Amino acid sequence: MEQKFITPPNHFGFHAARLFGEQGLLLDGSVAYIEPVGGGPEPAHTHETDHLFYVIEGELAVRCGGETITIRAGEARRVPGAVPHATKKPGRADHQGARPDHRPGARGCVGQMR
Structure with missing residues (x-):
């Protein structure tokens, strides 16, 4: 099945495609390409699912x-859906990454995972 890239509401310079639907504890997975200084949503949002951001290339803020976390190529962070959050691509380089959404579990922003 061919997946088309879309720009989610209230995002800018942010293109995402869904890779799969619910599989066990994972509710879905997407891959995103964020243009220089792209990101979103604005304002920050909350929802029921947590995100796991993994940066393939570049970096993502x-x-x-109340904090901003920079994730660099090869790093991953889990972001709880219940905590207001948004992304932004700092600088001029593009960012590519994957973002599986999973059932909620954490209350604060989670540290670096490798």
Whole structure:
């Protein structure tokens, strides 16, 4: 099945395609391409599912609660859906990454995972 890239509501320079639907604890998975200084949504949002951001290339700033976390190529972070969050691609380079959504579990922004 061919997946088309879309720009989610309130995002800018952010193109995502769904890779799969619910599989066990994972509710779905997407891959995103974020243009230079792209990101979103604005304003920050909350929802029932958590995100796991994994950066393939470049870096991504994730505003989560009251802090901003920079995720670099090869790093991953889990962001709880219940905590207000948004993404932004700092600088001029493009960002590519994957984002599986999973059932909620954490209350605060989670540290680096490798």
